[in-house]
Amino acid sequence: MSIYTSQFLNTKFGFSLLDIYYEIVRTRRYGTSSSATNIPKVPVTTMKYLIVLLFGAVCIHENNALFGIKCPRKSLKAKYSLAPWAGYYDIPKTSDDDLMADYVQIDEETAKLDVPGTMWCRPEDPRVCLIMDTKGQNVGMQISFLDQDTEGVVGYDYSAVNTYTRTNIFNVSANSMRVYFTNPKNLTSEGRAASDETVDGVWTTLKGELVELPKTDPKVTRSGNFYRQSCFPQMGQHYFYDMYDNMTDCSQHVPFFGIYHNGENVGFGIANYGKASTAENGRDWYETVPLLGVKMIMPHRPQCVDDLVTKNGLYSLHVYFVEFPYLIGCLFQ
Structure with a gap:
C-alpha cells in the first residue's frame, strides 16, 4: 500500500511526499513546519510520521527493483x-x-x-x-x-x-x-x-x-x-x-x-x-x-x-x- 502513499496524500490533503521532504530541515530546526509549501503546520511528531511514509514509499518502490518487480506501462x-x-x-x-x-x-x-x-x-x-x-x-x-x-x-x-x-x-x-x-x-x-x-x-x-x-x-x-x-x-x-x-x-x-x-x-x-x-x-x-x-x-x-x-x-x-x-x-x- 505504501507505493500509493504519495497519490493518497495529494488527493486527501493537498500535499505530496516532496512537500514532506522539503519540510524536514525546517521541522528539525523550528519544531513545526512552515507555510512555505502546501503542508499545513504540524507538530514534530506528526512530521516524523509523514517522513516515515515518504521513505516507506520510496523503499518499497526500490525493493520492487531489487526483486525484479516491473511497473505496468499503462500510463502516459x-x-x-x-x-x-x-x-x-x-x-x-x-x-x-x-x-x-x-x-x-x-x-x-x-x-x-x-x-x-x-x-x-x-x-x-x-x-x-x-x-x-x-x-x-x-x-x-x-x-x-x-x-x-x-x-x-x-x-x-x-x-x-x-x-x-x-x-x-x-x-x-x-x-x-x-x-x-x-x-x-x-x-x-x-x-x-x-x-x-x-x-x-x-x-x-x-x-x-x-x-x-x-x-x-x-x-x-x-x-x-x-x-x-x-x-x-x-x-x-x-x-x-x-x-x-x-x-x-x-x-x-x-x-x-x-x-x-x-x-x-x-x-x-x-x-x-x-x-x-x-x-x-x-x-x-x-x-x-x-x-x-x-x-x-x-x-x-x-x-x-x-x-x-x-x-x-x-x-x-x-x-x-x-x-x-x-x-x-x-x-x-
Missing part, C-alpha cells in the same frame, strides 16, 4: 518536476478520454502526418501534440521547439541534423520531433493492435533513420548508438543518443534519450538548446535544465555540450509510461 505522463504537483501531467491515451476536452484537432493539411491518423494540440499551443490512430488510440506525440525559442541559439544547427520536421501549427513555426508508441511503418488504417500497455515500444527518426529504443535496460556503456549516462531520482536511468566523452562536434547532435527503471524502458525524453516559452494561459510544458543538472545527468559528455548550454540555455521534456514516476529511485539500477 509528461514533464519531470522536483515537485510532483507542478509536473507529471496526465496525457490522454484515447480520443474518448475526458482529458481530450483540453485539446483541439489540427486539420490534415496543417498536421501533415505521415501515418494514418489525426493530430491534437492544446488550443494555441503547438509545443506538445498528440497523434491518434484511426481507432482513437494515442500512438505518438509531436514535441516542438519553437523558432521563437531557438532563434538566438549559437553553435547548433536544427536544420542540419536530419531529425526534425518543419511545422507551422497555429501560425507558429517550429522544428518538431515525432515519437511513436508503435512502429509507424506498420501502422495502417486499421490502427494499432489492441494492447494492455500504453506503448509497444518507442520509435523516432534520428539523423534520417527510424530508430527504436531498446525495450530493456542494456546495462552496458553503449547499446547501438545509445550511451549510458546517469540515473537520477524521479527521472530514471538515462541512455542518450550519440552522447559520449570524446565527441568533437556538437553542432549536429540530438539530445534524445531513453529512460529505464527496474530493467525496462519506462519513458523517453528530448532536450534542446534555447529558452522555453509558455503559451498565454497555457501549460508550462518544458523543464529548464541548468548546467549543473546537465553535469549530473550526463557525466559522459564533451566540453562542447557545456559550451552550448552556457551560451544558449537548455530545456527538455520527459515522458513516462508508468503511474508513479516520481517514486523512481536509483539504488538498484
Whole structure:
C-alpha cells in the first residue's frame, strides 16, 4: 500500500511526499513546519510520521527493483518536476478520454502526418501534440521547439541534423520531433493492435533513420548508438543518443534519450538548446535544465555540450509510461 502513499496524500490533503521532504530541515530546526509549501503546520511528531511514509514509499518502490518487480506501462505522463504537483501531467491515451476536452484537432493539411491518423494540440499551443490512430488510440506525440525559442541559439544547427520536421501549427513555426508508441511503418488504417500497455515500444527518426529504443535496460556503456549516462531520482536511468566523452562536434547532435527503471524502458525524453516559452494561459510544458543538472545527468559528455548550454540555455521534456514516476529511485539500477 505504501507505493500509493504519495497519490493518497495529494488527493486527501493537498500535499505530496516532496512537500514532506522539503519540510524536514525546517521541522528539525523550528519544531513545526512552515507555510512555505502546501503542508499545513504540524507538530514534530506528526512530521516524523509523514517522513516515515515518504521513505516507506520510496523503499518499497526500490525493493520492487531489487526483486525484479516491473511497473505496468499503462500510463502516459509528461514533464519531470522536483515537485510532483507542478509536473507529471496526465496525457490522454484515447480520443474518448475526458482529458481530450483540453485539446483541439489540427486539420490534415496543417498536421501533415505521415501515418494514418489525426493530430491534437492544446488550443494555441503547438509545443506538445498528440497523434491518434484511426481507432482513437494515442500512438505518438509531436514535441516542438519553437523558432521563437531557438532563434538566438549559437553553435547548433536544427536544420542540419536530419531529425526534425518543419511545422507551422497555429501560425507558429517550429522544428518538431515525432515519437511513436508503435512502429509507424506498420501502422495502417486499421490502427494499432489492441494492447494492455500504453506503448509497444518507442520509435523516432534520428539523423534520417527510424530508430527504436531498446525495450530493456542494456546495462552496458553503449547499446547501438545509445550511451549510458546517469540515473537520477524521479527521472530514471538515462541512455542518450550519440552522447559520449570524446565527441568533437556538437553542432549536429540530438539530445534524445531513453529512460529505464527496474530493467525496462519506462519513458523517453528530448532536450534542446534555447529558452522555453509558455503559451498565454497555457501549460508550462518544458523543464529548464541548468548546467549543473546537465553535469549530473550526463557525466559522459564533451566540453562542447557545456559550451552550448552556457551560451544558449537548455530545456527538455520527459515522458513516462508508468503511474508513479516520481517514486523512481536509483539504488538498484
